[in-house]
Amino acid sequence: MSNTRSSALEHxxxxxxxxxxxxxxxxxxxxxxxxxxxxxxxxAGERRAVLGSNGAGKTTLFNTVTGDFLPTTGRVRLFGEDxxxxxxxxxxxxxxxxxxxxxxxFGGLSVMDNVYLACSGIKRGRFSLRRPRRDDSTMESxxxxxxxxxxxxxxxALVATLSHGRQRQxxxxxxxxxxxxxxxxxxxxxxxxxxxxxxxxxILQALPDxxxxxxxxxxxxxxxxxxxxVTMMHNGRIFREGTPAEIExxxxxxxxxxxxxxx
Amino acid sequence: xxxxxxxxxxxPGSGFxxxxxxxxVFLIAYPGFSSDFFTFQIGAYSLILGTIALSLMMLAGYGGxxxxxxxxxxxxxxxxxxxxxxxxxxxxxxxWPWWLTVFVAISLAALFSAFVGAIxxxxxxxxxxxxxxxxxxxxxxxxxxxxxxxxGFTGFAGVEPPTTFGVYWRNPLPxxxxxxxxxxxxxxxxxxxxxxxxxxxxxxxxxxxxxxRSLGFNVAAHxxxxxxxxxxxxxxxGVLMVWFNGRISPGSVGVEVVIDILVxxxxxxxxxxxxxxxxxxxxxxxxxxxxxxxxxxxxxxVIGLALLLIVxxxxxxxxxxxxxxxxxxxxxxxxxxxxGRATRDGGSESYxxxxxx
Ligand SMILES: Nc1ncnc2c1ncn2[C@@H]1O[C@H](COP(=O)(O)OP(=O)(O)OP(=O)(O)O)[C@@H](O)[C@H]1O
Ligand SMILES: [Mg+2]
Numbered sequence: 261m262s263n264t265r266s267s268a269l270e271h272x273x274x275x276x277x278x279x280x281x282x283x284x285x286x287x288x289x290x291x292x293x294x295x296x297x298x299x300x301x302x303x304a305g306e307r308r309a310v311l312g313s314n315g316a317g318k319t320t321l322f323n324t325v326t327g328d329f330l331p332t333t334g335r336v337r338l339f340g341e342d343x344x345x346x347x348x349x350x351x352x353x354x355x356x357x358x359x360x361x362x363x364x365x366f367g368g369l370s371v372m373d374n375v376y377l378a379c380s381g382i383k384r385g386r387f388s389l390r391r392p393r394r395d396d397s398t399m400e401s402x403x404x405x406x407x408x409x410x411x412x413x414x415x416x417a418l419v420a421t422l423s424h425g426r427q428r429q430x431x432x433x434x435x436x437x438x439x440x441x442x443x444x445x446x447x448x449x450x451x452x453x454x455x456x457x458x459x460x461x462x463i464l465q466a467l468p469d470x471x472x473x474x475x476x477x478x479x480x481x482x483x484x485x486x487x488x489x490v491t492m493m494h495n496g497r498i499f500r501e502g503t504p505a506e507i508e509x510x511x512x513x514x515x516x517x518x519x520x521x522x523x
Numbered sequence: 524x525x526x527x528x529x530x531x532x533x534x535p536g537s538g539f540x541x542x543x544x545x546x547x548v549f550l551i552a553y554p555g556f557s558s559d560f561f562t563f564q565i566g567a568y569s570l571i572l573g574t575i576a577l578s579l580m581m582l583a584g585y586g587g588x589x590x591x592x593x594x595x596x597x598x599x600x601x602x603x604x605x606x607x608x609x610x611x612x613x614x615x616x617x618x619w620p621w622w623l624t625v626f627v628a629i630s631l632a633a634l635f636s637a638f639v640g641a642i643x644x645x646x647x648x649x650x651x652x653x654x655x656x657x658x659x660x661x662x663x664x665x666x667x668x669x670x671x672x673x674x675g676f677t678g679f680a681g682v683e684p685p686t687t688f689g690v691y692w693r694n695p696l697p698x699x700x701x702x703x704x705x706x707x708x709x710x711x712x713x714x715x716x717x718x719x720x721x722x723x724x725x726x727x728x729x730x731x732x733x734x735x736r737s738l739g740f741n742v743a744a745h746x747x748x749x750x751x752x753x754x755x756x757x758x759x760x761g762v763l764m765v766w767f768n769g770r771i772s773p774g775s776v777g778v779e780v781v782i783d784i785l786v787x788x789x790x791x792x793x794x795x796x797x798x799x800x801x802x803x804x805x806x807x808x809x810x811x812x813x814x815x816x817x818x819x820x821x822x823x824x825v826i827g828l829a830l831l832l833i834v835x836x837x838x839x840x841x842x843x844x845x846x847x848x849x850x851x852x853x854x855x856x857x858x859x860x861x862x863g864r865a866t867r868d869g870g871s872e873s874y875x876x877x878x879x880x
Binding site for chain 2: 326328347348349352353357358360364365366367368369373374376377378380381382385386387388389390391392418434437438
């Protein structure tokens with residue numbers, strides 16, 4: 261671990277700012293209560309897993325954090341700032357990133373164009389009518405990111421033609437672009453082969469220390485290897501919080517998971 | 524994916540092709556072997572309509588936004604030329620110098636286009652078509668009822684391009700080359716911008732606006748800027764149009780011509796910036812010569828049928844027809860070559876099939 265990384269981390273932690281604070285979040289869809297009274301704090305640099313059966317409200321929770329849609333009630337604070345009804349692009353500019361459970365990519369563009377745009381999202385010159393040069397700093401960071409997620413072979417391929425696994429890798433690359441400070445991963449391992457899974461775990465473990473993330477993951481093996489704290493959700497509520505060991509050994513959690521046939 | 528996507532998504536521009544050189548030579552030499560009628564009424568007019576349709580192609584092909592207000596933007600620029608510059612009607616005609624007139628006309632019309640964008644930016648697909656059509660109809664009735672500025676039903680006549688460098692620009696030959704220059708410049712601009720940071724962001728917004736927001740892009744602002752840029756192109760062509768006709772009236776921005784632009788762009792093909800120009804040539808030829816075969820009233824029927832046939836048999840327009848024809852030709856050539864090789868090489872077939880998968 262480099263010095264700059266840990267000092268950035270110390271700075272963040274000593275400033276007393278949490279990456280994310282949720283206060284009494286609820287979200288209704290008509291009569292359906294998808295989220296009810298969610299309180300959650302994610303420290304700067306913390307890595308947390310969110311578990312829960314289908315329909316528990318995990319994705320909805322992400323949507324309220326990113327501003328994809330607003331919570332019915334409650335407060336969202338990002339890095340100490342109340343982001344209330346701030347549009348999602350403003351939240352992204354403050355360092356929030358996410359991946360989507362069902363890949364949302366730019367099918368008509370190449371892998372490189374996708375990653376280049378992700379890197380431009382938080383930079384100046386988004387309206388530039390000039391073509392980016394190969395040695396432009398954004399192009400260079402896009403190139404580096406493509407190598408980091410092992411997509412170099414498909415650099416110029418049209419995204420719509422990529423395999424599912426590759427699209428999932430690109431989905432993650434888009435969330436790592438720019439200077440993320442808090443990343444929300446929505447089931448990044450879904451549909452990946454075992455070797456792709458271990459690649460994913462490596463990528464997550466190699467993220468700089470100051471980056472916080474929350475990962476939704478059904479695969480306990482993956483979740484417990486990449487997270488230091490776990491939140492278990494059920495029917496729109498937080499059911500348990502604790503360390504991976506505590507959660508794993510909790511009889512009620514085991515019952516829930518076995519009851520749903522997912523382990 | 525939305526239903527429209529498979530027929531009008533354009534991909535970012537690729538490199539230079541030698542066939543362009545042939546087209547360029549033809550376009551430059553064209554007045555040399557054409558009558559004044561063909562140079563002016565067919566050549567220049569196709570280029571102007573093609574440029575207006577190009578501004579729609581840019582919005583639709585790259586941005587996924589079908590606007591029916593492109594002719595309205597062009598018409599507004601034309602009106603402003605008559606109002607700020609000179610006309611023979613005795614209404615308005617402020618007599619500004621031509622360069623200031625043209626600059627202000629294009630700027631204001633492009634701002635109007637941005638305004639159209641701002642109004643329709645939160646709509647999608649058929650709703651964008653409806654709301655931009657509503658704006659077009661509103662402007663049509665406004666200019667028809669407003670006599671103080673737009674001279675109502677009559678509109679303006681006697682609008683002339685300037686004489687500069689000793690050239691009277693309304694003569695067929697110089698006017699043709701002026702239109703050609705504007706068309707080529709616009710085509711190049713659209714082509715170049717398609718691979719710029721903004722152009723890529725526009726195509727990404729077309730593919731997935733929600734994701735673009737979560738990457739930090741203000742999607743609405745990007746869409747409005749796209750309307751502004753396409754407005755510059757449409758307005759520039761609108762100035763040429765009023766110089767071409769010498770007159771402008773509510774009919775110049777009526778529903779029929781507004782829809783003609785959509786027809787031209789769709790018939791030509793929205794997947795490539797060249798498509799609208801192809802569509803414009805076909806449209807202008809039909810408009811001029813279908814009359815000899817059928818009477819005026821049936822012209823719209825012919826155009827409507829042409830549109831129907833194109834959409835049924837080649838959803839990506841004439842350009843798509845051409846592309847498929849070429850693919851089929853080259854596929855046929857490939858199989859002929861492969862067949863030739865197979866008979867020639869006899870026994871070594873297995874080797875061949877490896878090297879030519
Ligand atoms: N946009 C929406 N409109 C209506 N209902 C919704 C919407 N989004 C989610 N829901 C409902 O809210 C509940 C929680 O959904 P959510 O997608 O958050 O679950 P999840 O925990 O992510 O489940 P999964 O593991 O299947 O992804 C579900 O009952 C779902 O049907
Ligand atoms: Mg989900």
